[in-house]
Amino acid sequence: MQAKTHPEELINYLTDASNMPGGYAERVLFPQTAADVAAALLDASDAGVGVTIAGARTGTVGGAIPFGGVVISMERMNRIVSIDKAAMTATVEPGVILADLAKAVETEGLFYPPDPTEWSCQVGGTVATNASGARSFKYGATRDYVIGLTLALADGDFLDLSRDENISDESGQIELVTRGGRTITVRGSTYKRPDVRKNVSGYFNARPFDAIDLFIGSEGTLGVITEIRLKLLPKSESFFSGIVFFARHDDLLAFVDDAKALSFDCGVGLGASLIEYFDDRSLAFIHEQFPETPAGMAGAIFFEQETTAETEDGLFEAWNTLLEKHHADLDGSWFTTTEQDREKMRAFRHALPVAVNERVVRNGQKKIGTDMAVPDSTFAGFLKYQKQMLDASKIDYVIFGHIGDCHLHANLLPKDDDEAMRSRHLYGRFVAQAIMVGGTVSAEHGIGKLKSKYLYVMMGERYLNEMAEIKRALDPNWILGRGNLLAVDDLQ
Numbered sequence: 001m002q003a004k005t006h007p008e009e010l011i012n013y014l015t016d017a018s019n020m021p022g023g024y025a026e027r028v029l030f031p032q033t034a035a036d037v038a039a040a041l042l043d044a045s046d047a048g049v050g051v052t053i054a055g056a057r058t059g060t061v062g063g064a065i066p067f068g069g070v071v072i073s074m075e076r077m078n079r080i081v082s083i084d085k086a087a088m089t090a091t092v093e094p095g096v097i098l099a100d101l102a103k104a105v106e107t108e109g110l111f112y113p114p115d116p117t118e119w120s121c122q123v124g125g126t127v128a129t130n131a132s133g134a135r136s137f138k139y140g141a142t143r144d145y146v147i148g149l150t151l152a153l154a155d156g157d158f159l160d161l162s163r164d165e166n167i168s169d170e171s172g173q174i175e176l177v178t179r180g181g182r183t184i185t186v187r188g189s190t191y192k193r194p195d196v197r198k199n200v201s202g203y204f205n206a207r208p209f210d211a212i213d214l215f216i217g218s219e220g221t222l223g224v225i226t227e228i229r230l231k232l233l234p235k236s237e238s239f240f241s242g243i244v245f246f247a248r249h250d251d252l253l254a255f256v257d258d259a260k261a262l263s264f265d266c267g268v269g270l271g272a273s274l275i276e277y278f279d280d281r282s283l284a285f286i287h288e289q290f291p292e293t294p295a296g297m298a299g300a301i302f303f304e305q306e307t308t309a310e311t312e313d314g315l316f317e318a319w320n321t322l323l324e325k326h327h328a329d330l331d332g333s334w335f336t337t338t339e340q341d342r343e344k345m346r347a348f349r350h351a352l353p354v355a356v357n358e359r360v361v362r363n364g365q366k367k368i369g370t371d372m373a374v375p376d377s378t379f380a381g382f383l384k385y386q387k388q389m390l391d392a393s394k395i396d397y398v399i400f401g402h403i404g405d406c407h408l409h410a411n412l413l414p415k416d417d418d419e420a421m422r423s424r425h426l427y428g429r430f431v432a433q434a435i436m437v438g439g440t441v442s443a444e445h446g447i448g449k450l451k452s453k454y455l456y457v458m459m460g461e462r463y464l465n466e467m468a469e470i471k472r473a474l475d476p477n478w479i480l481g482r483g484n485l486l487a488v489d490d491l492q
């Protein structure tokens with residue numbers, strides 16, 4: 001197996017999209033097979049050396065950043081093993097790039113819904129973080145599409161899991177039998193999960209729960225994903241998409257409420273697959289790249305609607321009526337039914353987090369972006385609270401994201417260390433407020449290293465200790481993903 005040890009060769013593997021500083025490692029390994037992964041893990045386990053698993057390093061919470069030990073990069077395990085058109089499933093190695101998978105299934109007339117905005121990530125990375133994104137409004141997160149996983153465990157043994165085949169008992173206890181015949185007993189955490197549409201804070205738990213769900217979203221701490229089986233859907237015939245602008249923020253929020261209610265009411269036809277939000281500052285932030293954006297707007301919504309030849313006209317009409325009702329700027333708004341223009345709209349959406357990440361790097365600061373989701377009933381108040389606090393702070397910021405799921409990203413853009421300190425302080429207040437109104441600290445990006453202290457605030461020591469027990473059962477020498485989710489200082 002190839003290994004790189006020269007400092008210059010390591011640089012790219014010491015960081016991710018979080019811009020978190022200080023990463024270091026002895027070497028990076030490039031397995032090409034599951035057996036290579038198992039061998040690397042066995043060595044590391046014997047030596048007690050930490051292992052950080054690296055996907056494409058597009059994660060925003062430092063999960064793939066090593067602080068010592070070895071990095072296992074999954075980039076060379078990048079084969080699409082098979083696509084079964086009739087069964088609507090795909091089997092892939094973890095290093096397959098999400099965009100490549102999407103293209104490959106599309107040519108078969110199929111569709112893989114998870115869409116975490118950044119298409120250069122690896123499928124394994126999206127499973128490890130249970131990534132979601134805009135389309136989760138209609139289609140759910142990555143978890144909903146994973147039907148099989150193979151994992152290399154810390155001691156080099158393998159675990160083969162298929163959905164619905166290994167369910168815990170009512171108390172949350174489950175027995176996992178490895179390929180080598182070992183039985184590992186795990187008890188799911190008793191933490192009561194918040195009632196939000198999206199949540200990736202901590203190991204998945206429910207009573208009873210499916211073994212496969214424990215590993216989805218476990219952020220490289222319980223095993224290395226070496227193969228993934230995915231459920232696919234039929235590709236939609238056509239789309240109608242819009243980026244619509246509003247002069248008044250209250251109109252925008254009322255439009256979203258109605259669009260959501262109608263989308264959930266399956267009887268009426270209108271049904272958005274995504275509803276995305278941009279505040280006024282977001283529009284200004286990328287105005288240079290998109291000068292056709294109308295001036296003086298309070299915000300914008302990007303929506304998509306799947307259509308067929310039969311439903312198209314009725315759906316245009318339904319959206320138009322809704323937009324008129326809520327006083328959208330119909331002349332300035334953008335609509336399309338073509339794939340080419342749809343790509344431009346997606347580029348508009350993608351441009352924002354990219355521009356934010358570039359600004360963070362240019363300012364020489366760490367990313368300070370929220371990923372909190374709150375219940376529908378507390379969303380409007382939570383957004384208002386954030387905006388008021390941010391305006392009062394005079395620190396640059398933009399807010400955008402998945403408003404359909406009550407999940408926005410408030411990105412603070414401090415210019416110097418003083419603003420960075422005040423931004424972190426504000427972030428802490430947002431965490432407290434989100435928890436207080438029944439929300440979660442991470443809806444989709446994960447906890448990684450950057451947010452482990454907020455997981456502690458959300459869950460408290462008792463539940464973190466329950467999670468630590470799960471980790472100890474699967475990784476007794478604590479070699480995998482050290483510092484992700486569970487900061488050792490927070491444990492008993």
Ligand SMILES: Cc1cc2nc3c(=O)[nH]c(=O)nc-3n(C[C@H](O)[C@H](O)[C@H](O)COP(=O)(O)OP(=O)(O)OC[C@H]3O[C@@H](n4cnc5c(N)ncnc54)[C@H](O)[C@@H]3O)c2cc1C
Pocket residue numbers: 016017052053054055056057058059060062063064074094115116117118120121122123124125126127128129130131132133134219220221223224225226353354357444445448481484
């Ligand atoms: C511009 C931008 C926009 C984004 N928007 C969204 C969004 O809308 N929604 C969303 O959900 N996310 C979003 N993300 C972040 C998202 O988490 C990543 O894009 C993706 O899910 C991580 O994949 P990766 O291959 O880059 O993994 P990495 O960043 O390399 O790793 C992420 C974590 O997974 C672990 N891991 C990776 N591969 C494996 C494996 N094979 N086995 C076990 N563990 C593994 C790592 O150890 C790490 O803890 C965005 C990122 C960027 C840069």
